[in-house]
Amino acid sequence: MSEIIDNQRFRQEKLKELIQRLHQGEDAATVKKDFKEHFQYVTGAEIAEMERNLILEGTQVEEIQYLCDIHASIFEGSVQEMHDNVLTVNPLKEFEEHNQELRIYIEENIEHIRTAKPNDLNKVKAHLGERVDRLMMIEEHYAKKENILFPFLEKHGISAPPKVMWGVDNNIRAALRKCKMLIASDDATIEGLKGQFLATVDSILEMADKEDKILFPMLRDVMREEDWKKVAQTLTEEETHEYQDPQADEAVMESGVIPMSLGQLTFAEADALFNTLPMDITFVDAANVVKYVSQGKERIFPRPKTVIGREVKNCHPPQSVHVVEQVVENLRSGKKDHEDFWIHMGPKYVLIRYYAVRKHDEFLGVMEVTMDISDIQALQGEKRLIGE
Numbered sequence: 001m002s003e004i005i006d007n008q009r010f011r012q013e014k015l016k017e018l019i020q021r022l023h024q025g026e027d028a029a030t031v032k033k034d035f036k037e038h039f040q041y042v043t044g045a046e047i048a049e050m051e052r053n054l055i056l057e058g059t060q061v062e063e064i065q066y067l068c069d070i071h072a073s074i075f076e077g078s079v080q081e082m083h084d085n086v087l088t089v090n091p092l093k094e095f096e097e098h099n100q101e102l103r104i105y106i107e108e109n110i111e112h113i114r115t116a117k118p119n120d121l122n123k124v125k126a127h128l129g130e131r132v133d134r135l136m137m138i139e140e141h142y143a144k145k146e147n148i149l150f151p152f153l154e155k156h157g158i159s160a161p162p163k164v165m166w167g168v169d170n171n172i173r174a175a176l177r178k179c180k181m182l183i184a185s186d187d188a189t190i191e192g193l194k195g196q197f198l199a200t201v202d203s204i205l206e207m208a209d210k211e212d213k214i215l216f217p218m219l220r221d222v223m224r225e226e227d228w229k230k231v232a233q234t235l236t237e238e239e240t241h242e243y244q245d246p247q248a249d250e251a252v253m254e255s256g257v258i259p260m261s262l263g264q265l266t267f268a269e270a271d272a273l274f275n276t277l278p279m280d281i282t283f284v285d286a287a288n289v290v291k292y293v294s295q296g297k298e299r300i301f302p303r304p305k306t307v308i309g310r311e312v313k314n315c316h317p318p319q320s321v322h323v324v325e326q327v328v329e330n331l332r333s334g335k336k337d338h339e340d341f342w343i344h345m346g347p348k349y350v351l352i353r354y355y356a357v358r359k360h361d362e363f364l365g366v367m368e369v370t371m372d373i374s375d376i377q378a379l380q381g382e383k384r385l386i387g388e
Contacts, residue, residue, distance in 0.1 A: 135201070
């Protein structure tokens with residue numbers, strides 16, 4: 001047993017040493033050669049542990065994220081897929097099929113652009129615009145990964161790889177938006193458009209490879225049968241918007257009512273009431289854990305059931321975690337009672353409000369209220385009669 005432990009410790013130290021050499025600027029080909037000399041393979045779990053140790057020792061998530069592509073190139077072809085696969089439920093198939101469909105689309109519709117030499121800027125804009133719109137559909141894939149799969153890694157103590165990967169996802173989102181902006185710009189050039197677009201495509205392909213070779217094997221390594229069933233159920237619910245009815249605890253079931261500050265509601269009434277409010281509500285408790293999410297007809301931000309029990313810092317990409325933590329601290333300390341933000345999301349004008357929730361001066365948590373106020377902003381005059 002001690003030999004196994006010593007070997008695991010050696011593997012971790014060697015992996016960490018190799019990655020630190022990359023961070024210090026050493027040539028990737030040299031590091032990859034040394035990797036091949038010491039390792040026949042690495043597992044997704046070993047990569048996760050190595051990244052976690054680097055962060056614990058002071059390496060910034062952003063630095064790991066910045067060099068993420070180089071890390072992947074070092075491990076290319078060496079990540080061992082474990083437990084592949086005796087599961088009766090395999091929701092990863094949806095993600096893997098999407099990645100394969102993405103590769104086929106890029107091969108058939110984009111690869112020719114690398115060698116093409118067009119000279120008509122307007123035609124290039126139209127040609128690339130169609131493809132950027134298609135690639136932006138990857139948002140649904142990334143959102144499912146971040147909100148449904150990542151919580152299960154965190155549940156098993158693996159938090160570094162999700163943070164790094166989410167940061168890279170956000171960089172891809174930003175790169176796609178930049179493509180859209182360049183296409184709409186009067187100052188764009190053919191070479192500038194082509195360069196930005198192909199660099200973005202390469203990042204998307206690299207992320208698909210990281211998912212297939214690192215993320216999915218890592219999930220297979222740590223997740224249990226019941227975890228996979230929860231993932232499958234959540235994916236179905238997110239697609240159909242049909243959620244399982246919640247279950248009340250015994251005390252509520254026996255009495256049939258929930259006593260409120262003024263009046264009382266049955267369990268069914270309370271649940272329906274919150275889901276009928278024209279806004280999304282999320283409650284994070286005093287321990288910074290997500291405890292409740294309303295389930296209205298149309299949510300502005302995705303909040304699948306896997307968010308319940310998740311630490312709030314893990315519900316946001318690395319680029320915005322510091323803002324969330326500052327908001328929570330201001331509300332917890334009493335420096336502020338609420339904090340407001342408003343952003344444009346396509347045709348929606350979204351108001352996001354955070355409130356400190358207290359009972360007899362005891363801080364219970366934070367309530368996030370999100371709503372589309374574009375219709376409210378458009379109101380004029382008065383309305384005093386019932387409409388037809």
